[in-house]
Amino acid sequence: MTAIGAGPGTTLVTGATGTTGSRIAARLTAAGHPVRAAGRKAAPVAGAEPVRFDWYDPGTHAAALDGVDRVYVIPPVGDPDPAVVVLPFLRRARAAGVRRAALLSASSIPEGGPAVGQVHRALPGIFDEWAVLRPSWFMQNFTGGHLHATSIRTEGLIRTAAGTGRVGFVDADDIAAVAVHALTDDRAPDTDLVLTGPEALSYDDIATVITEVTGRPVAHRQLSYEEVRDRLAAQMPEEFAAMLAGMDRAVAEGAEDRVTDSVQRLTGRPAGSFRALVERELRLLG
Structure with a gap:
């Protein structure tokens, strides 16, 4: 690990209105750290200074970076080759x-893998102080605006090609807590951190927890890789849809059946459970 020297300066948070960006901006400002909240519409976030930022418009980049000494990077969503920008x-x-x-x-x-994996590989060659956060699937996928959350609310269904494979779903609040430490601690992690919740759950398990907590029946409907790919391709670029469907297939094969202690090590507290998340965000499942 390397030390940043002086105390934290201004942090640029890209994707500052998103699931992790908004939480990180809020935590940083609450701790007294100056934050520049970057987004396409320069919307105010948790007391941060808003700034317009578009990955595909380099003319917005200079103002966003002015006076900044650290940055939280969320690559453009849906871009199969984000390294280009x-x-x-x-x-x-x-x-x-x-x-x-x-x-x-x-x-x-x-x-070095596909999409953001290329940015990951290049990051240590650009910055002496760095971290790559590699969270598992977000628990908030079932309570926010994600496709799973929408189908739960409207149909009582979760559709995947993941079969009975298990995932160490992680709370976005825990991702944000780790990110704040990675950005502000005296020493940078200088590594990648796989972030999970405290247990690996199948989508059948997820449906059971939601049913038990909310009292509304929710079921997991297993689809084929092709069915998921084609369903997603109606809403996003075909290449990205195929990649996401492929991730489901990897889950079915056991690729995400693991838990780590990264949240505990970085934050000093245990990662939150999915049941606790559903109890906390019950209103969003209404």
Whole structure:
């Protein structure tokens, strides 16, 4: 690990209105750290300074980076090759004085793998102080605006190609807590961190927990890889839909059947359970 020297300066949070970005901005500002909240519409977030930022418009990048010394990076969603736009921005950030970067990737994508895996591989060569957060599937996929949450509310169904495979679903609040430590601790992690909840659950288990907590019947409907791919392709680029469906297939084969202690090690407290998340966000399942 390396030390950043002086105390934390201004943090640029990309995707600041999103699931993890909004939580990170809120935690940082609550702790007294100056935050620049970047988004396409420069919307105010948790007392942070809003700034317009578009990955595909380099003209928005200079203002976003002005006076910043660390950055939380959420690659553009749905882009099958985000390195094309993210890596030039990160090199520009380093030249502008940014010293530390925390990148949001995924447990299913290794260093050098597809999509954000290419950004992961390049990150240590750009910054001396860095972290790659590789969370498992978000628990909030079942309570927010995700396809699973929508189908739970409207049909009482969860559709996947994951079969009986298990996933160490993780609470976005825990991801945010780890990110804040990675961005502000005296020493950067200088590694990648696979983040999970305290137990691995199948989608059948997820449906059972939601049913027990809410009193509304929810079931898991198993689909084929092709059915999931085609369903997703109606809403996003075909290549990205195929990648997501492939992740379901990997879950069915056991690729995500694991838990880690990363949340406990970085934050000093245990990761939250899925049942606790559903009890806390019950209103969102209404």
